[in-house]
Amino acid sequence: MLHIKSVTCIKQERCLFEDLNFSLKSGQIMQLAGPNGAGKTSLLRIIAGFSVPDEGDVLWQGKSIIKNYDEFARELLFIGHKTGVNSQLTALENVQFWLQIQGYNDTQDLYVLLAKIGLVGLEDVPVRMLSAGQQRRVALLRLWLNSAKLWVLDEPFTALDKAGVAFLQQRFITHLEQGGAILLTTHQDLTTHFNDLQTVTLEYRH
C-alpha cells in the first residue's frame, strides 16, 4: 500500500534522516520510534503529503502521492498534535461538521458514539471547556466516522487514561482486521497488543 522510497529530510541544515526506505501493507501497524527531535513528526508530515522530502518519494498504491494527491487524500486520515477540533463548538457539533464535509447523512446515533468514547453528559459542552484527555477523545472520534484506509497518527494516546487507551487499541484492531493500515508515533508499549507490530526507529543525528 505505502512505500517510502529513499526519503531524506533536512531541517535547519541538520539532516534528520537520509535514504529511508520501508513499506506498510494492508492489515499492518507500524510504530515510528526515536528520541525527541529525531524527526518523527517531520516524517509523518512528509508521508501525509503536507511537506515534500528533500530527496526521495512516497508512493501510495504504486503512485507518487504528490502527483496523485486527491486520490491519496481520500484514503488518508491524519490526526496530528493539533487536534483539528473546533474548540468553540461542542463535541456533537464537531462530529456533525465532519460528517457534513464528508458528504454523509446523519444516519448514526451520534449520542451512542459519543458515549462509547466516554463523553456521556459532555456532548453539548464547548470543547474548550473539556479536559485535555476529553478533547483528545473528541479528536479521535474521526476514527469511527471515516472509511480512510491509511491512518497516520501523531501521539494519539497523549492525555488518554487507561480506559481511553484500551478503547483506542480496540479500534486499531478492528481497522487492521478490515484491511486498513496504521502508522503512528507513541511512547506506549504496543507490543503486547499487536504481536506483528513493525517498528522504524529514527536516531537523533547531529
Ligand SMILES: Nc1ncnc2c1ncn2[C@@H]1O[C@H](COP(=O)(O)OP(=O)(O)OP(=O)(O)O)[C@@H](O)[C@H]1O
Ligand atoms: N517547520 C520547521 N522548520 C524548521 N525546523 C523544524 C521544523 N519542523 C521541525 N523542525 C526541526 O526538526 C527537528 C525534528 O522535529 P520533529 O518535530 O520532526 O521531531 P520529533 O521526533 O517528532 O520530536 P518529538 O518526539 O519531540 O515530537 C527538530 O529539531 C525541529 O526543531
